[in-house]
Amino acid sequence: MQRTMLKSKLHRVHVTHSELDYEGSCAIDEALLEAADIKEYQQIDIYNVNNGERFTTYAIRAERNSGIISVNGAAARKASPGDLLIIATYASYTEAELAQFKPQLVYVDADNRIKNQRQHIPVQAA
Known part of the structure; x- marks a missing residue:
């Protein structure tokens, strides 16, 4: 079973650009891609904290250490500069692989600079 x-x-990144006529779907600072183990052209799910939009697209590389999060093409209609996004990837694992499984969770500051990285989400308390 998988x-x-x-x-x-990538938790609560800030949209820096929204380019309706740009080729490519979501440009992400290369340093953030590496920290989250997201490959260029990999499918990503985007959750817009500001307006509730949830959509699937793919990642492209933006300049390293630029802080760029640019939502492009048709997806530009779903996010505006300043919006907070959660960008997620998913993968299928066997039960054996799950024994070693740890997600890559990247938290950023207001300029989309890495402030923390974890491999677990704390238990939500009542």
């Missing part, structure tokens, strides 16, 4: 699990997450 289970689909959260593989990586």
Whole structure:
């Protein structure tokens, strides 16, 4: 049996650009891609914290250490500069692989600079 699990997450990144006429779907600072183990052209799910939009697209590389999060093409209609996004990837794992499974969770500051990385989400308390 395989289970689909959260593989990586960029938590609450800020949209810096929204380019309707630009080729490519979501440009992400190369340093953030590496930290979250997201490959260029990999499918990503985007959750817009500001407006509730949830959509699937793919990642392209933006300049390293630029802080760029640019939602492009048709997806530009779903996010505006300043919006907060959660960008996630998922992967399927066998039960044996799950024994070693740890997601890559990346947290950023207001300029989309890495401030923290974890491999677990704390238990939510009542």
